[in-house]
Amino acid sequence: MADQIPLVDYLVLGDSPHLVANECTNCGARYFDRRNACASCSGLTFTKADIVTDGEVRAFTIVTPWMPGTAPYVPAVIDCGGTSVRANIVNTEPDDQHVTLGMKVRLTTFPIGTDTAGTEAVGYGFEPAN
Amino acid sequence: MANDDIWILGINMTKFGKHPNEDVVDLASEAALAALADAGVTMADMGVLAAGNLMGAAAGIGQQLQKQIGQTGIPVFNVANACATGATAIRTVIMAIKSGECDMGLAVGVEKLSGAGMLGAGMGAAASDEWTPSGRFGAVSGLEGKLGTDMMPGVFAQVGMEYGHKYGGTSFELFARISAKNHSNSTLNPLAAIQKDMTFEQIMAEPMIAYPNTRAMCSANSDGAAAAVLISGEKLRTLSKEQQRRAVKVSASVLTSDPYEEGCQILPNVNTLTRNAARQAYELAGIGPEDLDLVELHDCFATAELVHYDNLMLCPEGGAVDFFESGAPFRTGSTPVNVSGGLESKGHPIAATGIANIWEICHHLRGEAGPRQIEGAKVGLAHVIGLGSACGVHILEKSGL
Numbered sequence: 001m002a003d004q005i006p007l008v009d010y011l012v013l014g015d016s017p018h019l020v021a022n023e024c025t026n027c028g029a030r031y032f033d034r035r036n037a038c039a040s041c042s043g044l045t046f047t048k049a050d051i052v053t054d055g056e057v058r059a060f061t062i063v064t065p066w067m068p069g070t071a072p073y074v075p076a077v078i079d080c081g082g083t084s085v086r087a088n089i090v091n092t093e094p095d096d097q098h099v100t101l102g103m104k105v106r107l108t109t110f111p112i113g114t115d116t117a118g119t120e121a122v123g124y125g126f127e128p129a130n
Numbered sequence: 131m132a133n134d135d136i137w138i139l140g141i142n143m144t145k146f147g148k149h150p151n152e153d154v155v156d157l158a159s160e161a162a163l164a165a166l167a168d169a170g171v172t173m174a175d176m177g178v179l180a181a182g183n184l185m186g187a188a189a190g191i192g193q194q195l196q197k198q199i200g201q202t203g204i205p206v207f208n209v210a211n212a213c214a215t216g217a218t219a220i221r222t223v224i225m226a227i228k229s230g231e232c233d234m235g236l237a238v239g240v241e242k243l244s245g246a247g248m249l250g251a252g253m254g255a256a257a258s259d260e261w262t263p264s265g266r267f268g269a270v271s272g273l274e275g276k277l278g279t280d281m282m283p284g285v286f287a288q289v290g291m292e293y294g295h296k297y298g299g300t301s302f303e304l305f306a307r308i309s310a311k312n313h314s315n316s317t318l319n320p321l322a323a324i325q326k327d328m329t330f331e332q333i334m335a336e337p338m339i340a341y342p343n344t345r346a347m348c349s350a351n352s353d354g355a356a357a358a359v360l361i362s363g364e365k366l367r368t369l370s371k372e373q374q375r376r377a378v379k380v381s382a383s384v385l386t387s388d389p390y391e392e393g394c395q396i397l398p399n400v401n402t403l404t405r406n407a408a409r410q411a412y413e414l415a416g417i418g419p420e421d422l423d424l425v426e427l428h429d430c431f432a433t434a435e436l437v438h439y440d441n442l443m444l445c446p447e448g449g450a451v452d453f454f455e456s457g458a459p460f461r462t463g464s465t466p467v468n469v470s471g472g473l474e475s476k477g478h479p480i481a482a483t484g485i486a487n488i489w490e491i492c493h494h495l496r497g498e499a500g501p502r503q504i505e506g507a508k509v510g511l512a513h514v515i516g517l518g519s520a521c522g523v524h525i526l527e528k529s530g531l
Binding site for chain 1: 247259260261263266267268269270271273275276277278279281283284287288289291292294295302337338339340341342343390392393395396397
């Protein structure tokens, strides 16, 4: 298998792909970006926390891209066991019949391209759980 | 000595829309000179200038403006606070007057946005031949469209959908009907960028930008400027009876930012900082939401207007849909909202917006709003929010002088 690299550094690839957050050791606030300190309590130390891969759609939109011929995409906020995650809803039709508020979803990964060195970048989204 | 009561002595907004032959300094000059004339004073009377032009924030619009209308040597604050830039300029002048450093000042906001398209930069990395993690997410590619969206129509669409998930009762049609209210109101506002009555069916049939926001449900990118002259109550009482009669009292001026909450760095939380600003403003003014004769709130998208009924406490918590369905926010309702046409039709030249909404309220409190006058208006509220986030709330009262 070709080398792989995650689209973002908080996506862990392998046999059971999942997201990992920086969790404040003082107040428990979770972040997906590189941190200088905690926005909630100004704490300075963080630990890694695995995020559950099942979730529920708390909000979504369906963006019509400017470029003709490109497919609409479905940005959403997913509640993964109390931690909010940002992703697109994938593997379903991008319309309000197939994507609904409160629907159950699960994490999935997919290749997004290969660079000149042959490394494949892998992104993530959430697909309907049922 | 500190001044504790603040008034608007003069205020103006330009026509919003396309101004191909005027640059930002022309538009800012037009609004500033008209606000000074409206106030019956000159640049020589100003003790402070606060000015904003978000898209040209590094250029120093305040000094550029001075070089056209009066280089009097006063301190200039060039402010930038996203869509709350205009409100921040007003707030800055108010703080200077309140501190006692001066007794009069000018706030100006201007923007040229015609044809700017969708706003909101994608986070993430630059293109490269080899995947190279960079930025705060260690991203190997731009993330717009791959991991959600930073584009404003999509962000605010999710804000409205989140409200629907929490409280129920929302639908594509509901958001279109909110937009239809504002487009209908715009037909009475000659300064609006778009004056076109649209049914909710027509609005739903417009091109979809970010579900459930169609093009007609998005704020209109336009050119425009607005300016206000602010004055201490003590100084106002030395001016003519006519100036005192037309002055509008600033009963509350509040600026907040977004406090940390779970998820607020995933989808911006525009609710809590607005609620915090409203609560502070009502307390400062000694006025409740039920006392408001009109409200201009930040309907950058139809989905945003709904949540701000709730955030500004115009209805009980969770009751925004019922509030709209009751007819309350219509011109003829108990709390008319966005009788100017709102950002969806009046237009949204970013830095001008937070002064233009105050101009609209002043217009009604002075009884000068012509065919769209809300009869007997005595108190109004103006609200703006800039993503990032900043929220400005001003409560204004008719002069009793």
